Amino acid sequence: MAELATVCPFCGCGCGLYLHVIDDVVVGVSPSRAHPISQGRLCVKGWHAHEMVDNPQRLTHPLVRRGDELVEASWEEAVEVAANGLRKVADSAGAQAIGVLGSARCTNEANYVLVRFARGTLGTPSIDCSQRIHSVPEVALNAGNSRPGLDTGQIADLDESDLILLVGSDPTEEHPAVAARVYRARQRGARVISVSTRTHPLAALADVHLPVRPGGELKLLGSILHVLLVEQGMAGDADVSGLPELRASVADLPPEETQAATSVPAEAVREAALLYASSKRATVVYSTGLALSLHASAAAQSLENLAALGASGAGPKATVLGLLSRNNLQGCRDMGVAPDLLPGYTALGDDAAVEKLERAWRCELNRETGLASWQMMGKARAMYIMGDDITRTMPGAGVAREALASLDFLVVQDIFMSPAAAMADVVLPAAAFAEQDGTWTNLERRVQRIHRAVSPPGEAREDWRIVAGVSGAMGKPISYEDAQQIFEEIKDLLPVYAGVFYPPLAVNGGIRWPTAQPRDAGGAPAAREKIGVAAPPEDALKESAAGAETSDEYPLLMAADPTLRPWDGEVTVCHTLTAAGEFTVMDQDYPDGMLCLNPEDAKRFEVRGGRPARVVSATGEGQMQVRVTDEVPRGIALVPYNQAARSGPMEVSSQPVSGRPVLAPTPISVGPVQ
Amino acid sequence: MTARMLPKNRIEEFVGRLLEQAEVVAPRRVEVGDVFYGAVASAEEVAWDYGHAVEPLKRFLLPQRETMLRYSTGDKVRVEAELDEQERVFLGIRCCDVTGIGVLDAMFGGDTPDPYYMSRRERSTVIALTCLQAPDETCFCVCCDAGPFLAKGYDQQWTSLPEGMLVEVGSERGEALVRSNDDLFDEASVDQVAARYRLAREAEQTFGDFKSYIAGAMSKLSMNEVDPKVWEQAALRCMECGGCTYLCPTCSCFTVTDRMEDSSGVRERHWDACLYSCYAREASGHNPRPEREDRLRARFFHKISYQWAQRNGRQACVGCGRCVVGCMAWAHMPAITEGIRRGVMT
Amino acid sequence: MNNPYLPKLATIEKVKTETYDTTTFTLRLDDPEERKAFQHRPGQFVELSVFGAGEAPFCIASSGHGRDTFDLSVRKVGHVTGALHEMGEGGQVGIRGPLGNSFPFEEVAGKHILFVGGGIGLFPLRPQIQEVCREADRFAAITVLYGARTPEDLVYREELDRWQQQEGMTCLLTVDTASDGWTGNVGVVGTLLTKIEIDVSNAVAFVCGPPIMIRFVVQDLSNMGFGENAIVTTLERHMRCGIGKCNHCMIGDKWVCKDGPVFTYGQMREMTEFEE
Known part of the structure; x- marks a missing residue:
C-alpha cells in the first residue's frame, strides 16, 4: 500500500489528503497532519473521496x-x-x-x-x-489585485483572531475546514458573531447571533456600520477615501430603524457592533448565504468596508474571507x-x-x-x-x-x-x-x-x-x-x-499567488497602498428587504438557503458511498424539497414533520416535505437552495451589477395536504 | 519478565531477516513529512524516532475498503471468498495502537470469528515500541491503561536504550522470534531491566494536561445518568465527519455493499461510522436515532460504558488522542468525557 | 475457518403474492447437506443475497417442521427487496443463517398463548403460531389478534381463515380503515384485547408490528396485568452482517442480530436506548 499526497476534490478549502493505492486501485483516504489546511482532519466528503474514483458508474468509453x-x-x-x-x-x-x-x-x-x-x-x-x-461576488474572486490597502485573508487568519464574524455562512456544512478553525478559536476564547437566517450550530454557539430576515442583510450590515461610525464615532489615523460618503449612507440606519426589515432586535445589533469594535483582530467570513442574496455585491462591500476601516486604525484589524464552494x-x-x-x-x-x-x-x-x-x-x-x-x-x-x-x-x-x-x-x-x-x-x-x-x-x-x-x-x-x-x-x-x-x-x-516566493509560514502577499471604502448604492439600500412583505394571505416568508445541504445533488458527491446514502435519504424523505419550519409555525399551520405540506405563493404552488426545526426563526420557511432552484414556487430574480440569477424570498402560505 | 537485548548494530540484520519471511509494517515518513505505518523495504526506512503515526494500525487488519466475496451471476451463481493470507510483522508500534488491536480481537473474534480479520490477525506479529516521552500533546494513554509502556498485549515490546533495544517477550510467537534469531539477541542485564522501569516512570510524567476522565464518564454512561443536555450541546459540536471513528484504533463499524462489473459481482465492506445519520436508518425510512445527540450517546456508550467494557474485555478508548486531532469540531473523547463529568460542554 | 459471510445458494421454489406490496417466497437450499443442516426455530432470521443488488435480513416466516423448504415474506421497500420482487420461480439467491435467537417454546408450555400482530408483523409470528398450533394440546389456549391498515393489507388470508376455524383457537381480525365489503372489526389491534378472555397469570403474549403499534399494545398488556417477561417481541433494526460484527443493529449493549431479535419487554426496558 502506498500513500500518495494530493488535495481534496470537494470544497474550496483545499485540504491535504493521502490516497491509499493498492494494485492501481484507490482503496482509501487519510488526512494529512502536516498540511496547513487539513492539519490532520477531513470532513465526511474528504474521508470518502476515494469512492468516486473506483466507481462502477464512471464513464469509461466515449x-x-x-x-x-x-x-x-x-x-x-x-x-x-x-x-x-x-x-x-x-x-x-x-x-x-x-x-x-x-x-x-x-x-x-x-x-x-x-x-x-x-x-x-x-x-x-x-x-x-x-x-x-x-x-461569492466577483469582488472577492479578484481579491489578490483588487483590494487596495488590504491584506487578503487566508484560513489561518482565524487562528490569530479574537473575533470571528460569520455572515451568511454555515461552514459546518459548506467549508468544514473553516468550521474546524472556528471551533478551535472558540475553545481558546475567541468571540463569535453570526449573521444568518438559520441558527446553524456555530450560530447557536455564537456569543451574539443575529437571525436576519432574508433580504435584510444589507440593512443589517448598514446598522452595524451606523453604530460604529455614527454612534461610536469610530475613526482611524490613516486617510480613508470615501469615508464621509459611507458615513452619510448609514446615517439614517440606527438599528431601531432597520429592525422591521431585519427582524433583529436593535439591542442585539448594538451588542454585536460593540463586541466587534472591542476586538483586536477580526476575521470576517462570508459565503453563499450572502453571495446568493439579491444585493450580494453591496453587502460584500460592506464587509470590505469593515476591513478597510480596520486597516486605517478604526476598529480591529480585519481580514475578509469570501469562501468559495468548489475546489x-x-x-x-x-x-x-x-x-x-x-x-x-x-x-x-x-x-x-x-x-x-x-x-x-x-x-x-x-x-x-x-x-x-x-x-x-x-x-x-x-x-x-x-x-x-x-x-x-x-x-x-x-x-x-x-x-x-x-x-x-x-x-x-x-x-x-x-x-x-x-x-x-x-x-x-x-x-x-x-x-x-x-x-x-x-x-x-x-x-x-x-x-x-x-x-x-x-x-x-x-x-x-x-x-x-x-x-x-x-x-x-x-x-x-x-x-x-x-x-x-x-x-x-x-x-x-x-x-x-x-x-x-x-x-x-x-x-x-500573488507572490514571488514560495509560501512558507503562510505569509500574506504584500499589502497595497491606498485605503478606501465605498458606500452601497442608494437604491440597493432602499430595495433591500422590499418586496418580501408577508400578508394574512401569505404569512410566511420562504427563502432558499444555500448553506443548507449545499452538496445535495452534486454529481461527484452523489457517487461517494456515505454521502450517497445521505442524499438518497434526502431524496426519499424530502423528494419535493425540505421545507424547514419553526415548531410554532408548524403547529400554527397544522403541518407535521416528515409529512408533505402544500406551499402556495402569489405565482404558484407546490408540495414539499416538512422538517420541523428551531434552527429556523418564526415566520420564515427555509428550503435548501439546490432544491428550490430545481423546483418549487420561488421566483428567479437577478442581482444588480453581476446580473446573476438568484431566488428571491417569496411570501407563501403553508397548509396540510388534503 | 524475560528480557533480551538487541544491540544497536544488529537491528538492521534482524529487520532484514524479518523481511525475508514477511511484510514488515513499521512507522515511516511519507512525502510531506507525515508518519504512517506502512510496509518498509529495509530497516533504514523505519522512523524509530517518530512521534505519532497519523493513523493506527487498523487499516492493515480492517481495510477502509475490502473485497469479501466475488460472484458470477448468470445461469449458475458461483460465490468465492477472498482472504488476505500475507504474513506481517508490525514493528515499532505505539502501545496505544497495540492495545487497540486487543479490542479489535474481542470484536472480531469471539464465538463467531470474522475470517477476514482473523486471517490477517493470525498471520501477524506485533512488536510494540514504548514511548519514552509523550509523542504528542494530545496523547492521554495514561488515563486509559494503554501506555506509554505495556504489561501485556504484545508479542514483543521494545524499549530504546542507548546500547540497543531492550526486548520483552509477551507471547509464544514473540519468544519464537527470539529463538529463531538467537545469534542476534543477548541476555539483558539487571541494570538494563531497571532502566526500563525508570524510563516508564519518567515517561508518564511527560504527558500533558490532556486528560480524559473516563472512569467518571463510564459510570454515568453505564447507569444512564448523563444529563441529556450534554448530548444536545455535544450535537452542536459534532460535524458528523466520521473522523473520530475512522482514526480510532478500536472503532470497527462497517457496511457492506454489492457492486456489479459486467456479469460478475463484488461484495465489499467499507468502514462506516455510527455518527452518520443514515447509519441506523431502516429501509422503511424509520430511523431509530434521527438526531445527532442520539447517535453521539450511542457512540460513547459503545466506547466506554461498563456494559461494553465487559463484553470487550476493556473499554474501547486507548488514549491515542487521534480523535482530538481529527475532530472537525469539538466532540472528541476528552471533550465529551469532560462534558459528562461536569454536566455541561465547554 | 468457516466463513459466516459466505452465502449458501438457494432456489426460489414458489412465489405467492400476499398483498399489493408483499410476497411470500418459498426457498430451498441447493445443496442437500446444507439443506439438512439448516435447522431453524421460530423467531430466527436469514440474510438473503440478491446477487447484483445486495443483502438484507428477513425473518423466516414458516415453521421448519416437516419440510425442507422455508418461506420468506417480504415487503417491497428498498433496493434489495425491489430486486427480489423482480425474480421468479427458479431464481437463485444466497442465504446465510439461520441467525439470531428464537421465541421461547418449551418455557411457555401449559400457558395461554396470545399473539398480537400488526401489518407485516405477522411474518415473524407465523412460524411460532404454526408450531404452537401443531402441539395445541400442550397449551392452555391459543389466541391470535391481527390488525392491518386496510383489508387489502391483511397477509396470509387463507391461513387466517383456517386459524379462525380451528378448534381451541381464537383468531380475531381488525382493520384501521374499512373498505367496501369489510364487515369485521374496525379499530387498532389493541381494541381486540377487550374482546377476549384471558387469565393473565398464566399467559404469555407474542407481539410484533410497527414500533408505534408495539408501544401501545405493550401498554395495554401491562395495564391488563401482563408481567414484563410475559410480553415477548422481535425487534427490527438496520442490519448488515447479521453476526454481531458490523454494529449497525446495536441497541445499548445488545446486538439485535445476535442477542435478539427476540426480546422480552423486560429485557427491552433494561436497554439504555429503549424509548417507552
Missing part, C-alpha cells in the same frame, strides 16, 4: 448519440463527431452561438486549455462556469473561464496582453464579451460542457434542462453520466482527480498540486488532452507534453501567477 441512445464509440470517432457538430453550428449560426462551460472541479491546466479552445479554436467569447453562480472555483476564474475576461484577469481591451496570448497560442482570439452561463440558456445553439453541473446550479425549475434539450448540438466531458451528459450528442469520459496531474487553486489562492495516483478507468483521459484532441480535429492543434508544460506557460504568460512554480509534491500546501 459515447455518441444514435437516435435516443448513447452508444460506445472510439475516441477518433467521438472526437470527429464532436468537431463536426460544433463546426456545423458555427457555420450556420456563427461561432458565438456556441457556449462553452469550464469547471470549478477541473484543473487550472484543463480550464486554461479550454479558454484557448473557446476563444481561439471555436472563436466564441461565450465561456463561463455555472458553478460561479453559487460563489477550483478560484483557479477556474484565474484561468479566464468567464465571458468578460481572459486568463490572468487580462482585460479584453488590453490589446498588448491579448496579443501576447495570441502569439503564444498561435491563433486569433475572440475579444468580445460573451454570454454568461445563465445567458446561454436558450441563446446558445450548441454547447461544450467540461465538468460543469449546470442542471443543478442554474436557478429556475427546468431552465437548464429545457435549454440543453433545445440545443442543436451538445458535447459533455465528465467523469459520470451527469444529467447534462445524458442529454448530450457526444459524451467524452474524463479522468478523475486521482487520475491526472495538474494544479488547483483554493479559496486563499493557494496553488496546489494534484497528481496521478492511478490509471483512469477504461479509455478515460485527462481533461486537457480531451479538449486539445477536439481542437486538433477542428484543425487547430493544441500540443503540450504534459500538465507541467501547460503550467509553465500559465506562469510565464499570466502576471498573477508569476513566481508561482509548478509545485512539486514536497511543497506541502502549495504556493499562494
Whole structure:
C-alpha cells in the first residue's frame, strides 16, 4: 500500500489528503497532519473521496448519440463527431452561438486549455462556469489585485483572531475546514458573531447571533456600520477615501430603524457592533448565504468596508474571507473561464496582453464579451460542457434542462453520466482527480498540486488532452507534453501567477499567488497602498428587504438557503458511498424539497414533520416535505437552495451589477395536504 | 519478565531477516513529512524516532475498503471468498495502537470469528515500541491503561536504550522470534531491566494536561445518568465527519455493499461510522436515532460504558488522542468525557 | 475457518403474492447437506443475497417442521427487496443463517398463548403460531389478534381463515380503515384485547408490528396485568452482517442480530436506548 499526497476534490478549502493505492486501485483516504489546511482532519466528503474514483458508474468509453441512445464509440470517432457538430453550428449560426462551460472541479491546466479552445479554436467569447453562480461576488474572486490597502485573508487568519464574524455562512456544512478553525478559536476564547437566517450550530454557539430576515442583510450590515461610525464615532489615523460618503449612507440606519426589515432586535445589533469594535483582530467570513442574496455585491462591500476601516486604525484589524464552494472555483476564474475576461484577469481591451496570448497560442482570439452561463440558456445553439453541473446550479425549475434539450448540438466531458451528459450528442469520459496531474487553486489562492495516483478507468483521459484532441480535429492543434508544460506557460504568460512554480509534491500546501516566493509560514502577499471604502448604492439600500412583505394571505416568508445541504445533488458527491446514502435519504424523505419550519409555525399551520405540506405563493404552488426545526426563526420557511432552484414556487430574480440569477424570498402560505 | 537485548548494530540484520519471511509494517515518513505505518523495504526506512503515526494500525487488519466475496451471476451463481493470507510483522508500534488491536480481537473474534480479520490477525506479529516521552500533546494513554509502556498485549515490546533495544517477550510467537534469531539477541542485564522501569516512570510524567476522565464518564454512561443536555450541546459540536471513528484504533463499524462489473459481482465492506445519520436508518425510512445527540450517546456508550467494557474485555478508548486531532469540531473523547463529568460542554 | 459471510445458494421454489406490496417466497437450499443442516426455530432470521443488488435480513416466516423448504415474506421497500420482487420461480439467491435467537417454546408450555400482530408483523409470528398450533394440546389456549391498515393489507388470508376455524383457537381480525365489503372489526389491534378472555397469570403474549403499534399494545398488556417477561417481541433494526460484527443493529449493549431479535419487554426496558 502506498500513500500518495494530493488535495481534496470537494470544497474550496483545499485540504491535504493521502490516497491509499493498492494494485492501481484507490482503496482509501487519510488526512494529512502536516498540511496547513487539513492539519490532520477531513470532513465526511474528504474521508470518502476515494469512492468516486473506483466507481462502477464512471464513464469509461466515449459515447455518441444514435437516435435516443448513447452508444460506445472510439475516441477518433467521438472526437470527429464532436468537431463536426460544433463546426456545423458555427457555420450556420456563427461561432458565438456556441457556449462553452469550464469547471470549478477541473484543473487550472484543463480550464486554461479550454479558454484557448473557446476563444481561439471555436472563436466564441461565450465561456463561463455555472458553478460561479453559487460563489461569492466577483469582488472577492479578484481579491489578490483588487483590494487596495488590504491584506487578503487566508484560513489561518482565524487562528490569530479574537473575533470571528460569520455572515451568511454555515461552514459546518459548506467549508468544514473553516468550521474546524472556528471551533478551535472558540475553545481558546475567541468571540463569535453570526449573521444568518438559520441558527446553524456555530450560530447557536455564537456569543451574539443575529437571525436576519432574508433580504435584510444589507440593512443589517448598514446598522452595524451606523453604530460604529455614527454612534461610536469610530475613526482611524490613516486617510480613508470615501469615508464621509459611507458615513452619510448609514446615517439614517440606527438599528431601531432597520429592525422591521431585519427582524433583529436593535439591542442585539448594538451588542454585536460593540463586541466587534472591542476586538483586536477580526476575521470576517462570508459565503453563499450572502453571495446568493439579491444585493450580494453591496453587502460584500460592506464587509470590505469593515476591513478597510480596520486597516486605517478604526476598529480591529480585519481580514475578509469570501469562501468559495468548489475546489477550483478560484483557479477556474484565474484561468479566464468567464465571458468578460481572459486568463490572468487580462482585460479584453488590453490589446498588448491579448496579443501576447495570441502569439503564444498561435491563433486569433475572440475579444468580445460573451454570454454568461445563465445567458446561454436558450441563446446558445450548441454547447461544450467540461465538468460543469449546470442542471443543478442554474436557478429556475427546468431552465437548464429545457435549454440543453433545445440545443442543436451538445458535447459533455465528465467523469459520470451527469444529467447534462445524458442529454448530450457526444459524451467524452474524463479522468478523475486521482487520475491526472495538474494544479488547483483554493479559496486563499493557494496553488496546489494534484497528481496521478492511478490509471483512469477504461479509455478515460485527462481533461486537457480531451479538449486539445477536439481542437486538433477542428484543425487547430493544441500540443503540450504534459500538465507541467501547460503550467509553465500559465506562469510565464499570466502576471498573477508569476513566481508561482509548478509545485512539486514536497511543497506541502502549495504556493499562494500573488507572490514571488514560495509560501512558507503562510505569509500574506504584500499589502497595497491606498485605503478606501465605498458606500452601497442608494437604491440597493432602499430595495433591500422590499418586496418580501408577508400578508394574512401569505404569512410566511420562504427563502432558499444555500448553506443548507449545499452538496445535495452534486454529481461527484452523489457517487461517494456515505454521502450517497445521505442524499438518497434526502431524496426519499424530502423528494419535493425540505421545507424547514419553526415548531410554532408548524403547529400554527397544522403541518407535521416528515409529512408533505402544500406551499402556495402569489405565482404558484407546490408540495414539499416538512422538517420541523428551531434552527429556523418564526415566520420564515427555509428550503435548501439546490432544491428550490430545481423546483418549487420561488421566483428567479437577478442581482444588480453581476446580473446573476438568484431566488428571491417569496411570501407563501403553508397548509396540510388534503 | 524475560528480557533480551538487541544491540544497536544488529537491528538492521534482524529487520532484514524479518523481511525475508514477511511484510514488515513499521512507522515511516511519507512525502510531506507525515508518519504512517506502512510496509518498509529495509530497516533504514523505519522512523524509530517518530512521534505519532497519523493513523493506527487498523487499516492493515480492517481495510477502509475490502473485497469479501466475488460472484458470477448468470445461469449458475458461483460465490468465492477472498482472504488476505500475507504474513506481517508490525514493528515499532505505539502501545496505544497495540492495545487497540486487543479490542479489535474481542470484536472480531469471539464465538463467531470474522475470517477476514482473523486471517490477517493470525498471520501477524506485533512488536510494540514504548514511548519514552509523550509523542504528542494530545496523547492521554495514561488515563486509559494503554501506555506509554505495556504489561501485556504484545508479542514483543521494545524499549530504546542507548546500547540497543531492550526486548520483552509477551507471547509464544514473540519468544519464537527470539529463538529463531538467537545469534542476534543477548541476555539483558539487571541494570538494563531497571532502566526500563525508570524510563516508564519518567515517561508518564511527560504527558500533558490532556486528560480524559473516563472512569467518571463510564459510570454515568453505564447507569444512564448523563444529563441529556450534554448530548444536545455535544450535537452542536459534532460535524458528523466520521473522523473520530475512522482514526480510532478500536472503532470497527462497517457496511457492506454489492457492486456489479459486467456479469460478475463484488461484495465489499467499507468502514462506516455510527455518527452518520443514515447509519441506523431502516429501509422503511424509520430511523431509530434521527438526531445527532442520539447517535453521539450511542457512540460513547459503545466506547466506554461498563456494559461494553465487559463484553470487550476493556473499554474501547486507548488514549491515542487521534480523535482530538481529527475532530472537525469539538466532540472528541476528552471533550465529551469532560462534558459528562461536569454536566455541561465547554 | 468457516466463513459466516459466505452465502449458501438457494432456489426460489414458489412465489405467492400476499398483498399489493408483499410476497411470500418459498426457498430451498441447493445443496442437500446444507439443506439438512439448516435447522431453524421460530423467531430466527436469514440474510438473503440478491446477487447484483445486495443483502438484507428477513425473518423466516414458516415453521421448519416437516419440510425442507422455508418461506420468506417480504415487503417491497428498498433496493434489495425491489430486486427480489423482480425474480421468479427458479431464481437463485444466497442465504446465510439461520441467525439470531428464537421465541421461547418449551418455557411457555401449559400457558395461554396470545399473539398480537400488526401489518407485516405477522411474518415473524407465523412460524411460532404454526408450531404452537401443531402441539395445541400442550397449551392452555391459543389466541391470535391481527390488525392491518386496510383489508387489502391483511397477509396470509387463507391461513387466517383456517386459524379462525380451528378448534381451541381464537383468531380475531381488525382493520384501521374499512373498505367496501369489510364487515369485521374496525379499530387498532389493541381494541381486540377487550374482546377476549384471558387469565393473565398464566399467559404469555407474542407481539410484533410497527414500533408505534408495539408501544401501545405493550401498554395495554401491562395495564391488563401482563408481567414484563410475559410480553415477548422481535425487534427490527438496520442490519448488515447479521453476526454481531458490523454494529449497525446495536441497541445499548445488545446486538439485535445476535442477542435478539427476540426480546422480552423486560429485557427491552433494561436497554439504555429503549424509548417507552
